[in-house]
Amino acid sequence: MKAFSSPLAIARLALAVTIVSPLVAPIAGAQTDRAQQARLEARFDELAEAGFTGFAAIAHEGEIIFARGAGLADPETNRPFTLDTQFDIGSITKSYTGMAIARLIDEGRLSADATLADFFPGVPADKAGITVLQMLTHTAGLPDAVGDDFSDEGWESVRDKTFAAELLHAPGSAYRYSNLGFTFLAAIIETITGQSYEDYLVNEILVPAGIEHTGYQSVYDDALAARNRHGEAVIDASWGGHAPNWNLMGNGGLVSTPRDMLAWETAYQNATIISPRARDLAFAPYIREGEGAPSFYGFGLVVEYDPVIGRIYWHNGGNRSFNSHWRVLADQGYALFATTNQRGVSADTAIEALVAALTGQEFEVQRPLEISADPVALPDTAGGRVAAEFLAMIASDDESVWRDYVLNRMSDEMRAFAPMEGHLEMMRQIHQDFMDAQIAAVFESENAIRLGLRDPLTGDVIPVVIEYAADGSVTGLLLG
Template sequence: MKALSFLSRGQVRLTGVTGLALGLALAVSAAGCSQAPGPDAAPASEAEAARDRLSDAFDALEAAGFTGIVGISQSGETLLMRGAGAADPQTGRPYGPDTQVDIGSITKSYTGMLAAQLISEGTLSAGTRLDEVFDDVPADKAGITLHQMLTHAAGLPGDVGDDLVDEDFDTFLANAFAAPLQFEPGTGYYYSNVGFSLAAAIMERVTGQTYEALLREYLMAVGIHQTGYQTVFDGDRSVHLADGRDVSEASWGGHPPNWNLTGNGGLVSTAPDMLAWRQAWSAGELISPDARDLGQTPFQDEGGGVSHYGYGLVVEDHAELGRMYWHNGGNRHFNAHWRELADHSLVLFVATDQRRLNADRVVSVLTAAWFDQPYEIPAATVSSHQRVALPDTPTGKLVEDFMAALAGDADAHRAFIEARFTPDLLTVADMDQHLSMFAQLAADFGGQPVTGFTATAT
């Protein structure tokens, strides 16, 4: 359940309404949007002005219902560290710098970082094959390399098991070896949690340490102590769901993470740790500069030529913002996003427990605020159990068709994709990937009625 269907990788452009990006919410949306006002008086410096804009944007996000934690730093100096809402709804404990959050698939960035270091120092090779590490590897997977796993080019499936079940490594490995490949290794791109778990297992075999112990060794060497799995988990500081479950229960199943999670998702961290981690990594202090540069190489086109995947991170070059590194992640309960605007030495981290103002959206708002650009924040929602009438417009018909497709089977999903996706979106991924996204969306909605929607021009 770590597919990013509700985050930026799952946003869709649909025909019938030109240039429309559609977002759906399980609540009635109040009319209008909020934009943070500028400061009343010009600050003494542009740096102070930027801080004020960030603070104003956070205020607007909080007023619109954001719940979570935000951390922003520049050149190692913290510019913003604020929480909004209750990290534990049952006790009222607020989000704050000490709140442990589930960073989801951002875990892949840590795995890619470690692998880059081990490759750079010669402990591992990017060309290390599965059959060089494990016994009885099926012929179709024997030649899969570590590099292919780290760049989602191995053809391995997204998942081969449930994050929450209590099962051992041998079960995971058997399931991974038995699963059919999406394509011949090295000939395509398919986002795979399985590949990163196998990469973590390879690192364990080569170093003789558990994945978590190896990760913690590197992190603690630069003063980062609150990131890991069960060795650092603290239920009193963890984010909780409204029903009382903490991360260990909601994301791990109430036991140590199984191998459907290890190395690809489920790490807990704090906002200060996340900023310190990325700062030390980027500076070549956490791993060597050579390892940093290796891992941040834009190896694999994700589709369309806009973004490329390095070792556990996305690399993009933006015409106005410059070079960006980032990754996001989430499950049905939590989501998070880290981003570095390398040309500006700016690092952002957001974690939240909701989807309407999810981490991707919040990062976009805060980035726009920093650069003094306009942004929109959906207004706070009002809970309702009544369905809303969809307007008799192309947009309304689009939503109606979309929801009908979600309620249907794979054939219904395929029919909607073929009829409604724009040609440019169809080329971003193959049909199996589009169908996988739809299946995840259907699971995320869980059969609940949609009582509102927002449409944003793009």
């Protein structure tokens, strides 16, 4: 299971969903000035006080201008988080796969219009015409997954299960996030290059550019790897105690370091790691992430445009142990990366907070709640009733219940923030990850109720804020 897997505007944080206003302030100056640096330091202090553990770093024009860690990468040895700590970057793996595919297209070794039938025998008729471009942009109609990230499953098994699965929609007819499309892209890379996906990515693209700690098992270093809150390193917490299987290949599970990520973001944006044409292929806004969505999907990355800041590229990813987020403010020359080993204050929240600090915008970092060891009852108040409706909705696996909630319980502004499919995809992820969560904390303020939901699998307590109007309609939602 992959958390943070859906980068739809409404579901961009998946386990940590934040609905925010677009940034509107310009970034002045070629380098961070003292006031800007002070804002970044203060904002990171707020994140750490709220419970963020991990690392965040920012580069400007390739020079690292901010880098700080909070907590310990390995509590057993008191090893701190540093620029060289390895984390599982989750679905950010898709950005690397998209880059590799763009390179092969640029070199004339692959066409974006090539189909599954061009590479694999026995493709069923409903999937034979699925194109490389459709898989890159989540429009192939493939299901999200057909197996478990922690299993030890080979390519043939994943391929055959996918061929037997029903499509979710006709290829090319809609946007729906799918890990499987990138698994097949990884297999196509292997077919074309004659190398394993990892060998091609690492040896042909990354290591020649000086990016040496990003990959799968060939670069994994247990002495550098972050541990989750239970002391498990990536190899156990993300891969299941063995090499990554084909449910992860190409779509998730890569490890990297903050230093490598900033170097990669800068080199990718500047087209020094691949050609300018390949970069432009990957960064183009091919498909809107649902009807009316403010963001688009390129080759394994999200494309947005802010009228003041300019072009923004990003992706996030993770699982129950780790989550990460990279973001490039292309016209401002900034590259940002945040990564964490807990779920209470996500990497997505850290990025939003630090971008706000860069631009001089206000951002409220939610303070930790007083957590109870025993389940907490909801109060018999307006906020308690709003929370009860929300929890009953996410406990259901009936899509019609989710749809009814969007139509009848969300405010007009909330409902208009994303197309219905975006809302439903967010509900699917929330249902998957929170349907059995217990209430560990409750705090009420005017027109808002804040919950702490305890994940029964990990014990992590995830903050949930529900804002509401006098009529009980939901006007804001924040998870993580």
